[in-house]
Amino acid sequence: MNDALSVASMLSSWRAAALDLETCIGQVVIGQTRAIRLMMISIFARGHVLLAGDVGVGKTTLLRAVARGIGGAYERVEGTVDMMPSDLLYHTYLADDGRPRVEPSAMLGKAEELSVLFFNEINRARPQVHSLLLRLMAEGNVAAFNRVYQFPYVQVFADRNRVEKEETFELPAAARDRFFMEIPVEAPTDVEVRRRLIFDSRYHDADALLASIETPALDYQTLVSAAPIIQKSVHTSKAIQDYVVRLWEATVRPDAAGIELASIDVERLVQGGASPRGFAFLVRAARVRAWFEGRDMLVPEDVRDVFVETMAHRIFLDPVYELRREQILRDLCAAVLTIVPAP
Template sequence: MNTVSYDIELADWRTKALKLESEVGKIIVGQTKAIRLMTTAIFARGHVLLEGGVGVGKTTLLQSITRGMGGAYERIEGTVDLMPNDLIYHTYLNSEGRPQIDEGPLLRAGENLSVFFFNEINRARPQVHALMLRVMAERHLQAFKKDYRLPHMVVFADRNQVEKNETFEIPSAARDRFMMEIPIEIPESREHRKSLIFDTKFQHAEVLTQQVEDHILQFDQLNSFSDTIQRHVRSSPVLEEYALDLWEATQEPARFGIKLDGVEVSRLVQAGASPRGMGMLMKASRVNAWLNGRDSLLPEDIHAVFHEIIAHRLVFNPMYDSKRTALARELTAQIINTVVVPGKH
């Protein structure tokens, strides 16, 4: 591919990506940042944990994005009695009164599956987590004596962070498989809140979703285009040093002079970001640079995704684990505020 067509392809996809954001933004109000992060995850081909309360519009957001990117959308609810095979098949009596086995939500769409939503993943048992995490990593599964490939699947999982009864916390190794944890908050603007409760168009999520233009993206080309983005966006030596400093700061924040109120920082972190996590950070940063029309990384590209990619990966000392959400947010903010670039190397 020559340079001109290469540039045209990048520009063309960028236009589509911005159109997707714009279409979704029309029906999901007050979630601009979340939409940008989800677009980033889609183009970086990373799985996403969603953080937020109930009824904030996570499902509608996902369905809208799926409609815009094309492909199939599947969903399953995490419950305490959910078993791994519930994801793969389900049995029922057919019209002839005979037992029949059909593919479950994970396999039903086959290679067309683009978005799989696992609602309240922490209500499911660890066996289910294990299967899901394996599929996320390998993107294929053997069942019914054949190999199911899910090459275009991106998993979005929601964690119920409020209720802890009958939940199974996702271990750090499993959390690390998710590229991002994106907070979906209730919009802060009163105008947005007002429209959410008074504008009748928000009463029917299905109708709302239909307003999004479909197939803006070609979901089955995203993998190859993601590689194109990664090759296209460069990083300077100064930025690479900066990324390494950030990584070390997640492991030893005290060494960088990071301070948190009421926290003994030197004892806070048991394990910082993993190499996979840092790799995902740079991958998502490159997508952010491309979305902003650049072919080189800037620190702000890293900042745009730093918290969402790093916070859920940090393993804290158990004495601080009860406050991990707040502390992780504070720590990542302090790391960005404290680690200098250019550093004096």
Template sequence: MMTTTDRPEPSRDEVAAVAALGEDYRRLRAEIGKVIIGQDHVIDELLTGFFARGHVLLVGVPGLAKTLLVSTVARILSLSFRRIQFTPDMMPSDITGTDILQDDPETGRRRFSFIAGPIFANIVLADEINRTPPKTQAALLEAMQERHVTAGGSSYPLPNPFFVLATQNPIEQEGTYPLPEAQLDRFMLNVTVPYPTAAEELEILRRTTGDETQETAVTLSAEQIVALQHLVRRVPVPEHVFIYARDLVRASRPNEPEASVMVRRCVSWGAGPRAGQSLILAAKARAVLQGRLHAGIADIRHVAKPVLRHRIVTTFHAEADGIDSDKVIEQLLQDIAAPPERAVERNSRL
């Protein structure tokens, strides 16, 4: 496997592209800040998932501006946006679209035409995904994975870029269909949305109860975003960072020799290989958004919770003791030592 020390010097275009992305990111954050008050870590993790080309699950109680945040990001990035409110009676075709029989005005004959569903947008907000039955959830998740929709024997590609943000309400469980662990694994990040601080809540009251509206400027086009997503994929990762991500994931599995006593007692299922891939990709995105030319151990540690929290299933005894997946991850970060760092060139090949 090629490490960063094996790569030649980056080109001037690549260095300039990383610097430009860092500047675009700062402008994007400034525009979002005109509308969204606080929630800095939520915005950072949402944009990390977006530029890493991964989908995000957003968990929080109602009224925390989750929908407003997503629609604001879509508007600032000049992308098409659709919101799907999931309900128990929703069918898969209500999301993906369906074939309907229409008259052909030229021939007078009838033919089937595909009517695209709301999933055909750059950014899709799947609101309260746990309120719809598994059959409809599966239709959405299949489209997320394959990035196309199949109807009537034909495949229809989804727009590029394509980003799904699904929300779950953690306080109302009656009449819901929680996503199985295998389907949760399709999401790169699981982001928790906390209540605002006292100062932030006061500013929310001041800013949102008047007649003024904040105007935001467009910062990036769809073509620029796709190019930046490819740039993130080319960010190099040193060998010791790959090893650290692997060790972190393997230590979360209770049957592995690397597992600690706490993991063996508190975890019934640990994270799979897709978690390691998500750790690396999210770390790459975080690094390049900050204008750096390679990802490091600090990036892995920073994204560990949103990447792993929905991929670690705790036992009944752990839940009874008040130990959730976040506490398990905190212990993993304390227990797993970073491997010896190899020499990393200051300018690494993207």
């Protein structure tokens, strides 16, 4: 009984701290309520995140605010077309004696305390770099200097350049599937929020805004142990389990589920990607969402609320439809949620 009370107390304390941090971030990055909540869900589910959005909408400020709130080390990497894996691992320079030196990169130097790695414009980097990043995301370590560097607390956040297509490399299926969510960060539509962002000088100085967030509001080391406790504390009924399985079936075989999309051959549309790992991630996200709502039981709305951001980026379409994937996947996910009855 005492153990149960202790766990309940920890869960309550973590939730209060998370909601406080969410409120603080919402005062720094205004007009992004949903994106902030999805970021918080990913943090407590220990999932890596793709950020999707146009230039100048606040993706970097949002991520810096999150990093400041959870503590630990922060490292930013800029994706470039000539980047090689060694650029993430080694730092070369000429010493005072004129001789070349090779030392561990800043990422390796911060390995054991690195909580946030931000890879900006990840699709500008070559597939070789994606492979190294995949190991880091999947196993939490990389090999360099004849040793293995461990990253026990790292979460990878990456931004894709979705405007320019020249000198970019599409993320391979394995790398996309390793990202827990793809979170859209769009320009606010509320007129008053737009007015404030344009004319209020407070929102023109990101560093000053970030200084308003207490450091840290959460403990990045504690998050690793909190995540499995949250997962175990939120229960799923047989009805919810059956519902998720039916969603999976409809996503894999939308034609068999009776889904129809305008000007789309639904029978050949989906080539793969709706995997067991993907739907396990969906349930992980839904459980954290339920915990944020103060419940210990999953309900259909928890699953539906995170379905698109958790599943769409890991569904792979027939090549003829890939150029229109964003709109098609939005329509497909909406159709799946409509046609599969919730319990």
